[in-house]
Amino acid sequence: MRPFRRTTTPTLPTSTLIPRADHPISRKDISRGALHVLYGLHEAGYDAFLVGGCLRDLLTGVPPKDFDVVTNARPEEVERLFRGARVIGRRFKLVHVRHRGEIIEVATFRALSDDRDDERLVKLSKDGQILRDNVYGSIEEDALRRDFTVNALYYDIADFSLHDFADSLHDIEQRTLRLIGEPEQRYREDPVRMIRAIRFQAKLGFELDPATAAPITAMAPLLAQVPAARLFEEVLKLFLSGHALATLDGLRAHDLLEPLLPLTATAMRDKDGGVDLTFLEAAMRNTDRRLADDKPVTPAFLFAVLLWPAVRRRFQRALDQGMPPVQAMSKAAGDVVVQQVNRVAIPRRFSSVMREIWDLQLRLPRRQGQRAAQLMEHPRFRAAYDFLLLREEAGEIAPGLGQWWTDYQDADPETRDEMAQQVRRPRGPELAEPETDDGQRRRRRRPRRRRPAGGGSTDA
Known part of the structure; x- marks a missing residue:
């Protein structure tokens, strides 16, 4: 019964x-x-x-x-x-x-x-x-x-x-x-009808009837009952229909971001949430422009953007605990993907590309010598470069690196060599070195390791 x-x-x-x-x-x-x-x-x-x-x-x-x-x-x-x-x-x-x-x-x-x-x-x-x-x-x-x-x-x-x-x-x-x-x-x-309402509202530019809109916020948790594989397809429809920015606004207005992207929703509620909103809005505008120009937007890039607010916080947390940058990024990305796929089932063929895009955010600042030329040969370079530009546009990192890479791609081989030789080796985990209030770079100090007396092992 x-x-x-x-x-x-x-x-x-x-x-x-x-x-x-x-x-x-x-x-x-x-x-x-x-x-x-x-x-x-x-x-x-x-x-x-x-x-x-x-x-x-x-x-x-x-x-x-x-x-x-x-x-x-x-x-x-x-x-x-x-x-x-x-x-x-x-x-x-x-x-x-x-x-x-x-x-x-x-x-x-x-x-x-x-x-x-x-x-x-x-x-x-x-x-x-x-x-x-x-x-x-x-x-x-x-x-x-x-x-x-x-x-x-x-x-x-x-x-x-x-x-x-x-x-x-x-x-x-x-x-x-x-x-x-x-x-x-x-x-x-x-429950998917709730996000269909937002998608149609964004696509058609229609107003939601008040009776249709009224229950959405209270009933949003019902989306947790929807199979994660079905929600993956629905999220693609939401953001790859040419009206991603209006869709993002609609999801936020009706508290539907939480059941779809809970880690992102949580990240955006903290004191740095304004930067994340600016980043997501810039990415959605870029998505809409590309689709209007008949250019592709891959699901991997879309989800790399949508989950970045959570990834960068976990990355910073791991750094603060003394973890090396590469390991910290791997842990942050792994934790976010594992938790997200319980809600929206992102296929491995996309999640692996997402992680490459995130990993390259650490490598793009390190472009001295032959590294720049090698990075340009990476199959995810272009996606990582586009991702970097969005981060600069949002004010998450200081401007300059994106323009350097733009100029480098347009330069002839001789000029590229000169540009790479002039690059200084960055200090610290260059996801982005934060700035102080006076605009100067703040240098990260690694904790000094104390050597035990007599030079022996520290093991008890």
Whole structure:
């Protein structure tokens, strides 16, 4: 028996039918793959609709990145209908249909599950989170299962009409992001909806409906129930959708940084938290610029940035305990990664690159002789250099080193040799030598080791 119960059975909505002449969506705006799937289902006698974000984006002037289809055909029927189709997922069964390099996701209309449903098809946690749901129903039930009203429009390939079940067009026109149903229940069913709300708010520039926003801060701890692997994908969507800076602001405003990046959130609350915020904001602006210019941003670099506030504090703590710099960085990085992957599962192929970027922050100041040329050959040099520039921009370290490396990369071989020969050997662990109030470098003093009388071992 499951402790969680729905207290009421929702009334099924009726749709407002908007004929083709009264809306701007045209087949020429729909991908060839999506049309292939829609017409294939329709010609086989099934209902076929475009649904969700693609329609929302078309109505707001944003080119859709993908097109999702819903139908009354079961997943196995869809799979049999299209060559190259395959059923995926256990939590929610879907079908991926490949057409000329494009993947179209096809879902079957979902029903409103209740406690009478077969445990093999529906499973809820004790808090009401949906763990598995493969009960199929009608288009009206499917509309109630959508998360936000702006995602509850359906485009019918049979007559090119729009079906609006949740006053979706009104909310799109008013630029309002509103949950369908009672917000607390919807967040319990799937806590990821809280961070989806922030992502859509940032992406669309919409305002969160007050009732949708109100429970988020109190319910944020529910994200701890979400599998760490799923949260990794959600964090990538949050920060790699071209609106990273607005996303960061939204997460902070609703206390959602803590459940996703607890070590970073803790670090930012101390007296040096302003530097970290400046660093993260600079990194998010840089991320948005790169994506706008169609340049890549790797997950490794993103997480190296997001976790740096915690790493640098643990590094300093290890130094203060007398640990050598390289060992201190290794310990700090290891501790942070181990704790973070319990919340957001960062794959090893990314965490190893993160650690290289952090390690190179120690090596970049040590550029005398042949070291500069050797560092430039390192496969992570460019990422570490970009990371260094962000640290300078945030005021974490004094300016100068980043410009030196910029000039060095642009110089000819002879000039590079001259630049490297003029570099003085740095003193201390050059993650950054802090400055005194008068702007002068403060030299770190290593504790003197006392030699035992007679020169013998200090062991007892």
